[in-house]
Amino acid sequence: MLAPALLCAAVxxxxxxxxxxxxxxxxxxxxxxxDLAEEQKYAEARxxxxxxxxxxxxxxxxxxxxxxxxxxxxxxxxxSERGRMLELGTAGEKVRLDYERLLDEQKKTEAxxxxxxxxxxxxxxxxxxxxxxxxxxxxxxxxxFAWSEALYAALEQYRKELDTGEKKLAExxxxxxxxSGEMRRRLAAVNAEKSRLLKARLSxxxxxxxxxRRRGDAESELNAALKLIGSLNFEISRRSGGDxxxxxxxxxxxxxxxVKVRFHPxxxxxxxxxxxxxxxxxxxxxxAGGKVVHNDVLRGFxxxxxxxxxxxxxxxxxxLGACPLKLGQEVQERQKVGTAGYYPAxxxxxxxxxxxFKQKAINPEPWLASS
Numbered sequence: 001m002l003a004p005a006l007l008c009a010a011v012x013x014x015x016x017x018x019x020x021x022x023x024x025x026x027x028x029x030x031x032x033x034x035d036l037a038e039e040q041k042y043a044e045a046r047x048x049x050x051x052x053x054x055x056x057x058x059x060x061x062x063x064x065x066x067x068x069x070x071x072x073x074x075x076x077x078x079x080s081e082r083g084r085m086l087e088l089g090t091a092g093e094k095v096r097l098d099y100e101r102l103l104d105e106q107k108k109t110e111a112x113x114x115x116x117x118x119x120x121x122x123x124x125x126x127x128x129x130x131x132x133x134x135x136x137x138x139x140x141x142x143x144x145f146a147w148s149e150a151l152y153a154a155l156e157q158y159r160k161e162l163d164t165g166e167k168k169l170a171e172x173x174x175x176x177x178x179x180s181g182e183m184r185r186r187l188a189a190v191n192a193e194k195s196r197l198l199k200a201r202l203s204x205x206x207x208x209x210x211x212x213r214r215r216g217d218a219e220s221e222l223n224a225a226l227k228l229i230g231s232l233n234f235e236i237s238r239r240s241g242g243d244x245x246x247x248x249x250x251x252x253x254x255x256x257x258x259v260k261v262r263f264h265p266x267x268x269x270x271x272x273x274x275x276x277x278x279x280x281x282x283x284x285x286x287x288a289g290g291k292v293v294h295n296d297v298l299r300g301f302x303x304x305x306x307x308x309x310x311x312x313x314x315x316x317x318x319x320l321g322a323c324p325l326k327l328g329q330e331v332q333e334r335q336k337v338g339t340a341g342y343y344p345a346x347x348x349x350x351x352x353x354x355x356x357f358k359q360k361a362i363n364p365e366p367w368l369a370s371s
Contacts, residue, residue, distance in 0.1 A: 036232040039229045060204050074194070233332055244367075261275025277350050292306070292326065292327055292328060305317045323338035
């Protein structure tokens with residue numbers, strides 16, 4: 001049996017008003033549980049709303065990125081078309097220069113041919129008048145005739161080349177005009193698409209701003225709800241600890257395992273609690289909300305944790321393998337308080353559990369819920 005001196009003095013029971021819950025009188029434990037269920041439902045709705053808004057925001061971001069990608073692709077295509085236009089312009093300029101060169105050479109050849117023809121005509125006229133051309137040999141006449149034939153041939157070649165050049169110029173001009181028309185149409189399409197995408201972006205920005213504002217509101221509401229849930233949990237835990245008799249038959253079991261030692265205070269040796277056989281390092285949990293009043297090693301019980309519930313009730317958890325709680329720390333119902341250690345009575349991992357009213361050990365079994 002544990003010495004009474006190990007138990008802390010009883011604390012005064014009080015029920016402070018919960019945040020955001022103005023009331024003239026303390027609420028019942030049942031009403032607090034209803035409030036908790038409502039707040040949990042509200043918090044879950046806020047979480048789902050946040051998830052939907054986050055998904056919508058991601059979709060808007062993706063749509064915006066896709067729109068900007070389309071703009072870049074359109075601009076890239078337009079730059080490529082401008083490059084083609086520049087290449088055609090360069091090629092057309094070369095054809096034009098070649099054409100002008102041929103035209104210049106043709107003019108020079110025509111001038112040379114005209115001079116030769118005038119000379120030949122003058123010679124022929126004099127001969128027809130019965131005179132001789134001064135300082136002229138027959139070889140000179142033959143050379144001039146041959147030269148005139150060569151000039152005629154050169155002129156004919158120039159005319160052919162000029163015809164080809166004119167065709168090339170016309171083709172180049174046609175291609176350039178066609179490409180210019182296509183570019184004008186493409187540019188108009190790009191500008192129209194840009195305008196549409198810019199309008200869409202403005203719409204995206206407005207929708208994003210609205211979503212982020214609503215998400216911020218939802219996050220604030222969720223945080224407030226979670227804070228209230230925490231307060232309600234704490235108050236319910238504290239109140240349920242102080243109202244332990246109302247929970248008789250419904251207290252959660254302190255550990256998952258089978259009962260190997262039962263309550264026999266008159267036996268030899270006496271057993272003033274329950275002994276559980278459990279798995280290695282099984283989690284040990286508080287059966288009700290309360291305050292830690294002892295956490296230390298006791299001879300014959302190993303590491304012992306004692307939790308005070310209200311003013312009159314205490315629970316004891318012995319042979320713990322680990323228990324990180326501090327004196328004065330508040331615990332909630334079902335909160336993990338440690339792990340099971342070695343229990344000599346069953347020669348393996350286990351937990352010894354007591355329930356006390358003031359200093360008297362009482363049988364815990366009728367108080368615990370069925371396994």
